[in-house]
Structures are given as C-alpha cells and as structure tokens.
Amino acid sequence: MPVLELKNVKKFYKMPGGGRFEALHGVSAKFNAGEMVAIVGESGSGKSTLMNTIGGLDSDFEGEILYEGKNLRDFSTKEMVNYHKKSIGFIFQNFNLIPHLDLIDNVSIAMTLSNVGEDFRRQRAKDLLKQVGLEEHMYKKPDQLSGGQKQRVAIARALVNDPDVIIADEPTGALDAETTDVILDMIRDIAVEGKLVLMVTHSEKVAAHCSRVLRIDRGQIVDDHEQKPIEHQQIDRENIVVHNMSLWKAIKLAFKNMKAKFGRNALVATGMGIGIMSVILMLSLGKGVTSYVSGQMNTYSNPLVAEIQKTSSQKMQQKKMQDVQKGDSAALAKQQQENMNSLSGTSATNSFSSKDLRKLKRIKHVKKLQKGYTAISLGTNQISYKKKRATLIYLKTVNDAIAKSEIKHGRLPKAGKDEVMIDNGTAETLGKHMIGKTIKAHLQLGTKTIDKKVKVVGTYEQAGNSGSMSTILLPYSDLKQLFKDNGLTLKPNVVYLTSSEQKYTEAIKTKAKDLGFAGSMQEQMTQMFDSILSVLTYVLTAIAAVSLVVSAIMILVVLNISVVERTQEIGVMKALGARRKDIRRIFSSEAFLIGLGSGIVGVLLTWLLSLAINHYTISAFKAAVVTLTPQYALTGVVVSVVISMIAGILPSNHASKLDPVDALRKE
C-alpha cells in the first residue's frame, strides 16, 4: 500500500472580488516509502498549495488524500494532530526556526508539544543535532548560525518524532551551491532510511538528486517519471509516543518566550505593578489610618466599662437633618441650640429617665450601673489658686471608666468632702504640688453659675490623649447636691455600665445601641471617622483602580504585538502539531506570568513604600499609618493575574485561530 495517495485533488482559493481561483485541477498520484520525489514547476504552478494540503495544513480541498489508506478528511481532530506530530515532518525554505529558543529546544519543540519527558526529549534533540553535525552549537540561538546550519537544525527538527513523510518546501532555495549539496545529501539520507520525502524545488539540479520527478503546471501534473532508485538501509525506528501538551509545559514554554523579551515584559509588569501598588496602598493606608484613629480614640477606656450616652432616636435625627438641609432656618437654629444644650449638659433630651436606667441595668452581664454627668463649657468654667487661673473645658463626674493608670498623683475624690480631681496639665498651670490644695471653682450648673471652694485630691491624664484636656472631676452625689442647693435637678446624661467580664463589654455596648442609646462621644466620633475614612478609602481605591484598566489595555496591546511578531512561529507550531488549545494556553500563560509578575512588583513596591511612609510617620507622630496585610497583598496578586488574563483572552484567541498556511506565508 502506498504511504500517500492523491485522488483527483482540487483546491480553490476564494478571490477577494468574489469568484474562485482553481490552484489544483484534480491532482492524482501515489507515493511510496523510501521515495525521494522532486515536485518541480514554474512559480505559481501550485507546488506549495499541494504540499500544504498533503501536510494537513489546509483541509479545505476537494478529492481525496489517503494516508496509509485513510482519507485525511475523515480524520478526527485528534488523528489530525497526531498526523502532524508523528506522520509528517516539515522543512521550510526560510527555516522557520523559533528565534528565542536554543537549538535543542528548537529541535525538540514537536516533542514538547507531544508532552515527551524532558530527559528523553533533550537527549534525542542532542543526538539529532550531532547527526547533522551541529554538536558544538546546540546551545546557540538560531540567529548565531549560518543559513546551511539553520537548515540542518530544521532537518533535525523535522525528524525528531521519527515521521513517515518529510515535506520539504524548497529546502535549498536560500542556500549557496556548496551548502545545497550538503543539505541534499542529508535529505537523501532520510529517504535511504525508508521515509517518503516530498521536496518542492525550482532547480533541475536538485531534482536530479531525487528518485522521481513530478512536474506541475498550472495546478496539474504534466510529467511524473522515475529516476535512479534509492538504495535503502534497514534502520531501527524510534517509538515515540505522542500525547497532548500539558499545562505545565505550556507555562514553561511561555516562560522561555517571556525571557526572550525580558525588557519589554519587565516594563509592562512594572507599569501594571504600579497600578496594583496604588490600589493596595490605598487599602493599606485606609486600614492603617482607621486603626490609628480608633486606637487614639479608644485607648482611654477601662476595658470593663461601657460608656453609654443618650441620643434622640435616629429617625428624629434624620428628620431634623433633612429640615436643616432643606434650608429651614428655624430648624437650623433649633438644631444649633440643641447641640449647644447637649454639650453644656443642659439638654433635656440627652438625660436618662429612670425607665432608661432600668432598661440598661437589665442588659445581660451588666454588673453595675453608674450614673454620670458630663458637660462642655467654653470659657465659663474656671478654677483659680492664689493668683493663677485656668479655664476648663470638661466638667465630669467620677466614674468607673477611669483606669488606675490614668491617675498620675493622689487619688479619686470621695463623696461629701468637696474633693475634686483635675487633669495634670491644668494642675501644672496652677502650681507645682496641687494635691491637698484648696482651689476656687467657678462653675456653670445648668443655667446658673456658682463659686465654690474645693480640695484637689488627685490629678489625672487621660490615656491616648497626649495633649491634656482641661477637666474637673467630682463625685456624682456631690454634683447632685450642688444642683439641689441651687434649685436645680441633676439628671444623668451619661451612664457607665460595668460588665462582669471584659469579654462581654462589646456585647453590652451593642445591646445598648440596639435599645436606642449611643456609645461615648469618643466612640461616636470614631464611628464617624471610620465611615468617612472607609468612603474615602473606597473612592481613592476606585480612582487608583482606573490605572488598572489602562494597564489591562497595555497588556492587551503588548500581547497583540507579540502575536503579530510571532505569527510564523505560531504557523510552525501548528505544522508541528500544536492544537488551538495549546497555542491559546501558551499565550494565556504569558498573560498569567505578566499578571503574576505585576502583582509581585506591586506588592513589593507597596511594601517598600509602606516602610518609608511608616518610618516617617513613626518619627513624626509615633504611628504607622500603612498596614499592608497578607490579605491585601494576596488580593493585589490575584487581581493582577485576573486582569492580565482577561486582557490576554483576545490575543490568545487570535493566535489560536491563525490559519497555519497564512501564518507560514507571512513575511
């Protein structure tokens, strides 16, 4: 049985203006193993077209091409892939070696595509390179070789999977006379070993080396004659088992491709990395600043105590805010008055009723409820000692939230003894040793102002506040008495709930909020800061993310350029048996590697920047403001990979769909 048989093969090309051009007019021929057939004819007679259809690169033909009795048209996709990998070996006029791979990888690329093991693959490539006399050059890249050497590499590559048929399209067309003879001898040796060699040539001299000459003119065989037959030698055939290329091999191949254009890829990765960096930096900065602010606001509190304040219901607040926003001047004035009242401690809406206190007391795990009062004054509350005078901002009652560590000197004031505690800063402005000294206090109580002599028994410094807040503290019962003495009633506007165990404090706070109460002023401010900061962080992150869109477009463009640059290479790989999937995988892997590289660059840049920024902020105000968490780093890398792979979809698809014949013809 002939290895190949052509039966009335016709090939039509679609013309750009419509209509068809018949490049092959019913070609019929039989080819046997061990033949070396020269296909000769004028330029444009249809020689390459015939080789492409026989080689399975162009399946759009009429008639039959039988390989070992089976019609190529009936081949399944897998059979066609195996036909390329195992049955046919191509040698091209312009060599079509892959420029960025060394000779070993160039020769063994068909084996890489067939998932043949690394050691065997490399050994076979070395053996073949030795056979074609390139032993010393095997680690070189193609552009370090002469034309004749390149064609020898191409011969070795065509033989690597030990195919039955070698198709050589003008293999000596680009070589001088002397080199032509060497190459022809090598190709003849292939036929000597019993393979079928089909060789396109323009040269009658080259045709003279062959065992048979087939002349084509305008798509038809016009002459087919035998010449001196080739004497065959029996040789052992290699049994190379071909498989589909694994994903790992595709990634490895992609890595080699990327290395070849390292500069360009590194620039792209840096560009994308900067985009990723801006996103992670914004997130890390948001987190860092938020936890710094919360830390600053929350350090004062005794972890066992929940400070609860009363606010009007959220609905009412919203309604009031709406009125104010609508420009209702009466509503605005009312709101301002209420704000002032609530700050000065004279607001009725901010005091706790006995019903409120009962509700709070009933919260689970509350061990103790302590009533308190807090008011802010701007200028009215003052204390004086001898000739020195200090203005106070806060008037507060002694409470359980004050941690022992906050008391700098002395002790807490006791009830019924006219004792007070003042903050350390204010104490220092009055005199050196204020403990035990009697001072004059000028205080605003609700709507009245009073003067009273009190004894300083302690000074304190609120934790987390480096600048001391001017404060006077006295026992709740003393303040109540003072109010009473002046015809006023003191209602608590703050409540301190002590939990039975520290772990319940948060739950108590949450429950109190559920009941319609609010946390301490600091907590409320922290929450407000938190929400402002998180909105700000998201807005800044979104702005930073725009740069990722730019990076994605950049990757798309670069990969597209890469596909255009490597069109011939893609054609060669398809001729060697690469499936669409393999090509897609190689390019997707390149996109993956760019994404991974960019992600790593992004995380590294953020880390370096965070070190620099934190170094500065620690020395400036003792706090690190950038918190780069492993989650953010991982998110950065994942986002980078995903964006890059999305950007790679179009170029990879484009590459996988390239027609091998068009790709190989590409100049």
Ligand SMILES: Nc1ncnc2c1ncn2[C@@H]1O[C@H](COP(=O)(O)OP(=O)(O)OP(=O)(O)O)[C@@H](O)[C@H]1O
């Ligand atoms: N894609 C195509 N679309 C239209 N016509 C084509 C296409 N490819 C080839 N042809 C035409 O088919 C004919 C045969 O081309 P082919 O390349 O097979 O010739 P050839 O004998 O190999 O020529 P050469 O020796 O110059 O390489 C030519 O007339 C050519 O113009």
